[in-house]
């Protein structure tokens with residue numbers, strides 16, 4: 154498994170543990186918790202601080218992009234969801250109790266809705282910006298160039314679009 158993918162999974166697992174211990178959190182608390190997880194993991198790791206920062210950014214982006222998507226996907230097609238035990242399911246339930254502004258998790262991160270090959274995406278439907286080929290990603294995945302046209306740019310759509 155690529156190092157970055159493994160680091161992402163470690164990150165999500167650690168964050169989930171922290172969330173479960175603390176119960177309901179505000180968006181600001183969740184954001185701080187992401188910082189804490191990053192500091193904790195980078196202290197005992199051969200990945201650099203910059204690499205952990207990148208992983209933390211992927212987690213933030215995914216959290217702000219997918220939470221509603223995950224919930225919808227789960228409700229529409231539970232049998233397809235291998236992610237039931239994951240942090241995303243847990244967050245979907247958590248947020249029923251609190252009206253969080255999840256998009257604010259992104260802070261100053263640049264996110265124009267364009268994804269590039271080499272980046273990491275946890276869940277979603279990617280559409281090739283050149284040829285329109287759609288690929289559903291159900292697990293954390295490092296984005297590969299388009300199978301048809303080798304383009305490296307993609308748009309992300311909700312995973313539930315894959316049901317149509």
Ligand SMILES: [Zn+2]
Pocket residue numbers: 281282283284285286299300301302303304
């Ligand atoms: Zn393509």
